[in-house]
Amino acid sequence: MDKMKHPWQDLSLKKSLVSYVVIFAILALMLCAITFAWCNNTVENIRASYPPSGEKYYLTNEKGEQLGEGGYIGTELMPMSERDKRLVSIFEILPIAVTPIYSALCILAAALLFYRNKLKRPLAELRTASEKISNNDLDFSIKYKSKDELGQLCSSFEIMRTTLASNFSKMWRQVEERKQLNAAFAHDLRTPLTVLKGYNEMLQVSANAGTRETAVTMGKHIARLERYVSSMSNLQRLEDTQPQCKMTSWQGFFSSLNESADILCSQKGKKLYIHNKTTSSQLFLDTELISQVSNNLISNAVRYAKTSVTILLDEKNSGLLLSVSDDGKGFDESSLRNATNPYFIKEENHSEHFGLGLYICKVLCEHHGGYLHIENTPDGAKVTAFFKSHDL
Numbered sequence: 475m476d477k478m479k480h481p482w483q484d485l486s487l488k489k490s491l492v493s494y495v496v497i498f499a500i501l502a503l504m505l506c507a508i509t510f511a512w513c514n515n516t517v518e519n520i521r522a523s524y525p526p527s528g529e530k531y532y533l534t535n536e537k538g539e540q541l542g543e544g545g546y547i548g549t550e551l552m553p554m555s556e557r558d559k560r561l562v563s564i565f566e567i568l569p570i571a572v573t574p575i576y577s578a579l580c581i582l583a584a585a586l587l588f589y590r591n592k593l594k595r596p597l598a599e600l601r602t603a604s605e606k607i608s609n610n611d612l613d614f615s616i617k618y619k620s621k622d623e624l625g626q627l628c629s630s631f632e633i634m635r636t637t638l639a640s641n642f643s644k645m646w647r648q649v650e651e652r653k654q655l656n657a658a659f660a661h662d663l664r665t666p667l668t669v670l671k672g673y674n675e676m677l678q679v680s681a682n683a684g685t686r687e688t689a690v691t692m693g694k695h696i697a698r699l700e701r702y703v704s705s706m707s708n709l710q711r712l713e714d715t716q717p718q719c720k721m722t723s724w725q726g727f728f729s730s731l732n733e734s735a736d737i738l739c740s741q742k743g744k745k746l747y748i749h750n751k752t753t754s755s756q757l758f759l760d761t762e763l764i765s766q767v768s769n770n771l772i773s774n775a776v777r778y779a780k781t782s783v784t785i786l787l788d789e790k791n792s793g794l795l796l797s798v799s800d801d802g803k804g805f806d807e808s809s810l811r812n813a814t815n816p817y818f819i820k821e822e823n824h825s826e827h828f829g830l831g832l833y834i835c836k837v838l839c840e841h842h843g844g845y846l847h848i849e850n851t852p853d854g855a856k857v858t859a860f861f862k863s864h865d866l
Contacts, residue, residue: 483591484620484621484622484625485622486623487622487624490588490591490622491592494584497584498580498581499580501580502576502577505572505580506569506572506573506576509568509569509572509576510569513565513568513569514565514569516561516565517562517566520554520558520561520565521554523558524554592622593624596618596620596624596625596627597624599616599617599628600624600628600631602614603616603635607635612635612639612642613639614635615632615635616628616629616631616635667696667699670692670696671693671696671700674689674692674696675693678690678693717763717841718762719758719760720758720760721756721757722758722759723755723756727761727764727765728750730765731765731768731785732748734772735748735768738769738773738776739772742776742779744779744781744782744783745781746785747783748785748787749784749785749786749787751786751788752788752789753789757794759794759842759861759863760861763841763861764794764796764842764861766834767834767838767839767859768785768796768798768859770835771796771835772785772798773831774798774831774832774857775857776800778800778802778803778855779801779802780854782800782801783798783799783800784798784799784800785797785798785799790860791862792862793844793861793863794860794861795859795860796859796860797856797857797858797859798856798857798858798859799853799854799857800855802854802855803855804850804851804855805848805849805850810848810850813832813848814832814833814835814836814846814848815833816833818833832846832857835857835859839859839860842861843861843862844859844861844862845860846859846860847860
């Protein structure tokens with residue numbers, strides 16, 4: 475039985491569709507012929523039930539005996555009853571009426587069988603596969619072995635899945651190796667930096683003014699290197715951070731966020747506008763993680779704003795949406811593409827930071843099931859952070 479099924483399953487979609495249409499067209503013709511024959515036979519039977527009337531003449535031989543059944547001359551048919559007249563009319567019209575009905579039903583049956591036998595399973599396989607891939611689940615296989623166009627597409631999809639799984643494994647190994655390398659690099663730098671810092675402190679108390687001046691400059695660069703090493707260590711810890719969600723009073727969290735934002739804006743002489751559109755009294759979120767992201771975004775907005783910073787809080791898609799806008803010059807094209815990359819710095823004077831702020835915010839948002847989006851507005855720049863509310 476399986477051997478008989480495979481040739482049919484391996485037919486191309488075009489040939490399969492034509493085959494279904496031809497088979498059901500023949501079926502429709504057969505049904506029409508059967509209906510026509512049945513209706514015609516029924517009409518003949520009804521008419522036969524009304525014998526002809528009139529004088530009947532017989533042939534006779536020389537003995538006067540009748541030959542045969544005789545025949546009518548000037549016969550008249552008996553009048554039919556109203557019921558039989560209606561039946562005859564119906565059975566005469568019925569073959570014409572059922573022809574389009576049979577055609578429509580056979581076309582519908584051909585389409586349904588074509589979908590069930592040729593489209594339903596591969597489409598379901600592809601849909602399930604795409605959903606799993608979108609959820610970063612590559613531990614599956616597509617089991618559809620037909621040689622038709624959709625079977626070839628499923629095979630290509632399976633090749634793509636195996637390639638993605640292989641590349642994902644390689645990428646994961648590379649990420650882990652990078653983390654280990656960064657940790658080793660940061661660890662190994664601490665010792666020489668400590669030695670250099672000690673020698674620098676000795677040079678700063680030298681009797682020679684030029685030596686002291688050089689030592690002060692060296693001290694600044696050593697301090698920057700120390701901050702860089704510290705940022706590498708902190709970055710690794712942040713990448714491994716997972717949200718610790720708990721049910722939190724929204725009013726208390728909002729008050730804390732408002733207070734922090736007001737302090738940051740007041741220190742730089744910027745106006746703060748905050749709009750709260752949330753309606754829930756409690757949210758199941760990691761408020762410490764959200765506070766870290768919000769403080770970072772507000773600090774960036776304050777740095778680049780001309781006069782004001784605007785914060786919008788809203789609930790969307792079962793989560794918290796935090797939007798921070800400023801009226802500065804906005805992001806240039808390079809920053810829009812790369813601002814969330816680690817150690818991306820556009821400014822010439824960047825001695826105080828290493829371009830990790832937006833990258834850290836992005837990582838924390840993604841760990842919380844959300845995202846970070848940056849854009850320009852007619853009035854300046856806007857950064858939107860979304861945090862997915864986890865179920866209890």
